[in-house]
Amino acid sequence: MLGEKALRRLKVEPGTKVHLKNIETDWSHEKSFKTHDQADLKDTAVRLLKKNVQELEAAQNLLYANDTKSLLIILQGMDAAGKDGTIKHVMSGINPQGCSVHSFKQPSTQELAHSFLWRYGLVSPERGRITIFNRSYYEDVVAVKVHPEWIAKEHLSTQNWGKLWKSRFEDINAFEHHLSRNGTIILKFFLHLSKKEQKHRLLARLNDTSKLWKFSPSDLAERKYWDEYRKAYENAISATCTSWAPWYIVPADFKWVARTLVAEIVTHTITSLNLKFPTADRAILKSAAAAKSKLQKE
16 A cells, blocks of 8 residues: 555655645545555555554664664644554554653743743653654644734744744754754654544544543634644645655544554654664673673583
8 A cells, every 4th residue: 555655745845835735634646545445455554554563663672772863753733633543553562761752731931931942852852762742843833823822921022923933933944953963863744634534533532431531622612723723834844844854744534544654654764774783892792702601501
């Protein structure tokens, strides 16, 4: 179902003006969806996801042992786009010691006293590790743009909104470039959900007592701003898609499609680094041989 050519189509080219309305949310543009039974395709995707999870586990061990690179995965999307489920399924085989997940809520008083990027830099990944941002500083150019009244809490001096967003895009690009130059690989995923599928998922939460805890009245309130959020995401993705921090627009109406695509891209990215396990020096090899001999004689 997937291939390098298909995955390349998800990647936004730097300098491209993104129009989300023109991008499918359900993978229907793929011939396989039109010529094969979706149940069979789902089984294929699940098997591929399992394979990618196994490969990702091995790739993470290599990343951790090599200790020269780190990976930052940023997940963005409308409410109910599947960010939590993607993290759960894609990272199911990852060693918790080498991976961390951060979900950012409304900034605290201390965080508001710093620049909008400050709190994200504090938890950027150490070399050898994978860090996932479940929402990120992109909320500061998307959600805050939809609700400009929130900006008052930051006590900024500027009143020029156009200049503010342009400056923030520049700051984000500079921040990501800084991370990249210091060994952090950055992958940014926009889980592209249709408004119709969002409605279906919100209703599922309301009708299932085991999912009801996920529902918040704000989910429905924010749904009224769908077009505003879409436009804000289009501007943000267009302005911050760079060679060092690419965006991938992932169709998210089918959860199993989104999870498989994210897993494939993450695994391919790490393995393409061609990392090697560290080579032990002569002293360590000699010490290891002596220890082995001693243990065998016990």
